[in-house]
Amino acid sequence: MAQAAQYNNPTLLPALQPDCPAVLNAMCEMTRVDSTELMRRRFAENLAHLFPIASISFLTPDKNGRLNEPLRCQVPNAQQPSTLEWENRPRRGIVPTGALARCVSEQRHQFPAHSQNIDYFPISDDTHLFEVIEIHRRTLDASCRDTLSRILAIYGNFVRILHQQELDALTGVYNRGAFDSQIAMVAQSVRQAKPGDEHWWLMMLDVDHFKQINDRYGHLIGDEVLLLIARVIRNTLRTLDRIYRYGGEEFAVLLSPCQAHNALALAERIRGKVESSHFPQVEHITLSVGLAPIDRFDHVANIVGRADQALYQAKRGGRNQVREYVARPTGPIGPGLQAPGALELFS
Ligand SMILES: Nc1nc2c(ncn2[C@@H]2O[C@H](COP(=O)(O)OP(=O)(O)OP(=O)(O)O)[C@@H](O)[C@H]2O)c(=O)[nH]1
Numbered sequence: 001m002a003q004a005a006q007y008n009n010p011t012l013l014p015a016l017q018p019d020c021p022a023v024l025n026a027m028c029e030m031t032r033v034d035s036t037e038l039m040r041r042r043f044a045e046n047l048a049h050l051f052p053i054a055s056i057s058f059l060t061p062d063k064n065g066r067l068n069e070p071l072r073c074q075v076p077n078a079q080q081p082s083t084l085e086w087e088n089r090p091r092r093g094i095v096p097t098g099a100l101a102r103c104v105s106e107q108r109h110q111f112p113a114h115s116q117n118i119d120y121f122p123i124s125d126d127t128h129l130f131e132v133i134e135i136h137r138r139t140l141d142a143s144c145r146d147t148l149s150r151i152l153a154i155y156g157n158f159v160r161i162l163h164q165q166e167l168d169a170l171t172g173v174y175n176r177g178a179f180d181s182q183i184a185m186v187a188q189s190v191r192q193a194k195p196g197d198e199h200w201w202l203m204m205l206d207v208d209h210f211k212q213i214n215d216r217y218g219h220l221i222g223d224e225v226l227l228l229i230a231r232v233i234r235n236t237l238r239t240l241d242r243i244y245r246y247g248g249e250e251f252a253v254l255l256s257p258c259q260a261h262n263a264l265a266l267a268e269r270i271r272g273k274v275e276s277s278h279f280p281q282v283e284h285i286t287l288s289v290g291l292a293p294i295d296r297f298d299h300v301a302n303i304v305g306r307a308d309q310a311l312y313q314a315k316r317g318g319r320n321q322v323r324e325y326v327a328r329p330t331g332p333i334g335p336g337l338q339a340p341g342a343l344e345l346f347s
Pocket residue numbers: 170206207208209210211212214218219220221222223226247248249315319
C-alpha cells in the first residue's frame with residue numbers, strides 16, 4: 001500500500017509488481033543510451049536480472065523475408081544472471097515458420113502452442129518491422145508476462161526513436177554517430193571471442209574526384225550521386241554487413257565475420273558495381289576502397305587508422321581500386337632473417 005500511494009495510475013500497479021523499483025531501475029538503465037545496439041544489450045542484461053530467462057535473441061528481417069540474428073545472449077544460470085554469455089556466431093537466413101512466421105506477418109506477440117517457453121515479440125512501426133525478439137523463458141506467471149510485454153512496449157518506442165536518430169538524412173544509411181558506437185561494440189565483442197580464421201572487417205570507401213563532380217554539375221547532382229552510391233553499396237552487401245556514411249563523400253562498411261578472400265571479393269564487387277553503374281548526367285563514377293581486419297585487442301582508433309591507410313594507398317595507387325591492410329612481421333632484415341615486429345604493408 002505504501003507503494004500504491006506513489007503512483008497516480010492504479011492500473012499500472014499490478015503490472016509493476018512483483019518488484020516495482022527494480023523494474024523502474026531497469027527502464028532507466030535501458031533508456032540511458034544513444035544507440036539501438038547498446039540498448040539491445042542493456043535491455044537483455046536487465047531482462048535477465050528481472051525474469052527467469054534462458055536466452056534472448058534479436059532477429060532482424062532481410063529483403064528476402066528471412067531473419068538474421070545479429071545478437072543473442074544466454075543466461076546459463078538463472079540464480080546468477082550476471083553470468084550472461086554473448087553469442088558471437090549469429091544465425092543467418094532463418095526461414096520463419098509457425099509462430100515466428102505469424103509474428104512477422106501479423107506483427108503481434110506470439111507464443112508457439114507446442115512450447116509454452118518461447119515468446120516472439122515484434123518491434124515495428126506502421127510500415128516497418130525492425131526486429132523480432134525471441135525470448136526463451138524458464139517459468140513466468142501471468143503477472144510477470146504482463147510486465148515483460150509492457151517493458152517490451154517501452155523498448156519498442158525507444159527503438160523507433162533511436163532508429164531515426166541513427167540514419168543519415170541524405171543517403172538513408174547509418175550515420176557517423178551510429179558507426180562510432182557500433183564499431184566500439186564490435187571491437188569489444190571481438191576481444192571476448194575465441195580466435196579463429198574469420199574476422200570482422202572495416203572497409204572505407206571514398207568517391208574519386210568528387211569535388212570535380214560538384215564543381216561541374218552542382219551540389220544537387222553531387223548529392224544525388226552520394227544517394228545512388230549508398231544504394232549500390234547497400235544492395236551489394238550481405239545481410240549482416242552494415243553501411244555508414246562516415247562523412248562527406250566517404251562511406252564505411254562493417255563486414256560481419258568472414259575470411260580475407262571473401263572480404264576482398266566483396267570489396268572488389270562493390271568497386272566494380274559502382275564503376276559499371278550509370279549515374280544521371282555524371283555517367284561514370286569510381287570508388288577507392290581500403291580494407292582492414294578487426295583483430296582481437298585492437299582499439300577503434302587503430303582499426304579506423306589502418307583502413308584509412310589502406311584507402312590512402314588505393315588513392316595513391318591511381319584510384320578505382322581496393323587495397324587491403326596487411327601487417328607482416330619484420331625487424332632487422334638480413335638474408336634469410338626476419339625478426340618479429342610490425343611493418344605496415346598493403347596488398
Ligand atoms: N554534394 C555534396 N558534396 C559534398 C558533401 N559532403 C562533402 N562534399 C564535397 O566533397 C568534396 C570532397 O573533395 P576532396 O576531399 O577534395 O576529394 P575528391 O575531390 O573526391 O578527391 P579524391 O578523394 O582525392 O579522389 C568537397 O568538394 C566537398 O565539398 C555532400 O553532402 N554533398
